Amino acid sequence: MTGRPPSVDHLANQLAGSGLPHRLLVGVARSAIAGAKASGEPYSALDRARVEVAAIRRRLLQPVINATGVLLHTNLGRAPVSVVRDAGYTNLEFDLSSGVRGSRFAHAAELIAMVTGAEAAIVVNNGAAAILLALTALAAGREVIVSRGELIEIGGGFRIPEILTSSGANMVEVGTTNRTRLDDYTKALTERTALILKVHTSNYQIIGFAETTRIGDLAQLDVPVVADLGSGLLDAGCPWLDGGPPTWLRDEPAVRQTILAGASVVTFSGDKLLGGPQAGVVVGRADLIERCRSHPLARALRPGGLILEILQDVALAYLRRDAGQTLPVWRMATAPLADLQCRAENVGIGEVVECFSTMGGGTLPGVPIPSAGIAMKGDITEALRAASPPVVARVSEGRTICDMRTVLPEQDLQLANALVQ
Numbered sequence: 001m002t003g004r005p006p007s008v009d010h011l012a013n014q015l016a017g018s019g020l021p022h023r024l025l026v027g028v029a030r031s032a033i034a035g036a037k038a039s040g041e042p043y044s045a046l047d048r049a050r051v052e053v054a055a056i057r058r059r060l061l062q063p064v065i066n067a068t069g070v071l072l073h074t075n076l077g078r079a080p081v082s083v084v085r086d087a088g089y090t091n092l093e094f095d096l097s098s099g100v101r102g103s104r105f106a107h108a109a110e111l112i113a114m115v116t117g118a119e120a121a122i123v124v125n126n127g128a129a130a131i132l133l134a135l136t137a138l139a140a141g142r143e144v145i146v147s148r149g150e151l152i153e154i155g156g157g158f159r160i161p162e163i164l165t166s167s168g169a170n171m172v173e174v175g176t177t178n179r180t181r182l183d184d185y186t187k188a189l190t191e192r193t194a195l196i197l198k199v200h201t202s203n204y205q206i207i208g209f210a211e212t213t214r215i216g217d218l219a220q221l222d223v224p225v226v227a228d229l230g231s232g233l234l235d236a237g238c239p240w241l242d243g244g245p246p247t248w249l250r251d252e253p254a255v256r257q258t259i260l261a262g263a264s265v266v267t268f269s270g271d272k273l274l275g276g277p278q279a280g281v282v283v284g285r286a287d288l289i290e291r292c293r294s295h296p297l298a299r300a301l302r303p304g305g306l307i308l309e310i311l312q313d314v315a316l317a318y319l320r321r322d323a324g325q326t327l328p329v330w331r332m333a334t335a336p337l338a339d340l341q342c343r344a345e346n347v348g349i350g351e352v353v354e355c356f357s358t359m360g361g362g363t364l365p366g367v368p369i370p371s372a373g374i375a376m377k378g379d380i381t382e383a384l385r386a387a388s389p390p391v392v393a394r395v396s397e398g399r400t401i402c403d404m405r406t407v408l409p410e411q412d413l414q415l416a417n418a419l420v421q
């Protein structure tokens with residue numbers, strides 16, 4: 001006997017169909033009974049418990065259908081990746097040739113370096129960690145020159161001045177918000193200068209009287225240039241896309257070209273335009289990457305084997321040049337409008353409308369990608385979120401819009417079911 005009133009167990013058993021562990025359901029049952037007692041409605045305990053069970057289930061991490069049209073939706077996990085894997089060991093840090101300890105950076109990191117034309121690479125947990133590691137390992141106790149036009153907040157409170165402070169480097173601001181010239185950097189150079197930081201202002205634009213300095217010009221100066229690109233577009237030529245780079249990608253800086261222009265180090269995220277799992281990548285000159293790798297912080301920021309496995313698959317897709325078909329983010333981003341319209345019609349409910357998708361994730365701000373959607377009368381987003389799997393859509397001018405571009409074709413039937421309900 002556990003000493004709890006039998007009605008708690010009885011109620012918990014009534015909820016067993018939810019699939020939640022019995023211990024969780026007992027907690028739900030107990031508070032539902034207490035709540036019902038306090039409210040004076042004797043029959044409401046089961047209803048209360050059902051509401052709470054539904055709330056718990058919705059809090060669990062689970063697949064959702066992204067019908068928002070935002071391809072790299074940070075709230076929805078950014079780039080969609082597939083994970084198919086049985087339990088088992090890997091050679092994560094074991095060299096199968098020599099039979100001795102190997103490096104976890106010998107797999108995905110080396111392949112990514114190859115795609116970008118960089119000498120070496122290291123992978124960490126996210127883009128912010130990549131910048132933090134590069135700055136700490138290469139500039140702690142010394143000076144980092146950065147343009148006032150690039151002292152940005154990227155999101156989630158991640159601010160360049162603050163990350164510079166936490167790296168232990170001293171920030172030397174040059175230029176103005178809208179204009180920074182080569183001369184501004186040259187004048188700031190001292191023997192204490194460790195590097196020049198160039199940050200891609202990926203989530204905002206300065207339009208009008210603006211001027212920035214090109215990486216190629218900065219590379220002429222006698223200190224390493226570290227470029228934070230954010231998005232992880234590996235090559236501006238997009239050799240993995242049959243039709244070459246789409247027009248909406250025109251202004252996005254790419255890793256390979258930034259290295260070619262003379263940057264010593266480039267940092268970027270794994271889950272933006274790269275199309276992989278959450279990760280951060282530092283690529284560049286072998287001696288500088290080695291300093292990052294051997295810094296104690298690298299150990300604290302290292303990703304797990306699962307992430308490195310997925311990232312390796314992503315790198316191989318780029319090397320095979322079939323990333324345009326095999327990585328969902330590229331497949332979705334380049335899906336022809338006619339295909340999306342056709343799929344929207346096949347869903348067979350609501351009105352097929354033109355709409356615009358966006359890249360999201362702080363990349364390509366304001367660049368619209370023409371798309372097709374399904375419009376439903378009124379705001380039905382709450383009901384769609386309650387569907388299984390949940391559908392996340394947006395509301396525009398009193399209608400709910402499901403953008404087909406971010407829905408995987410294999411989810412069309414599930415979307416249709418959610419809309420019918």
Ligand SMILES: *Cc1c(COP(=O)(O)O)cnc(C)c1O
Binds near residue numbers: 200203268361363
């Ligand atoms: C997104 C972004 C980051 C941060 O990357 P996370 O992977 O989100 O940590 C840093 N710099 C730039 C320019 C970015 O766009």
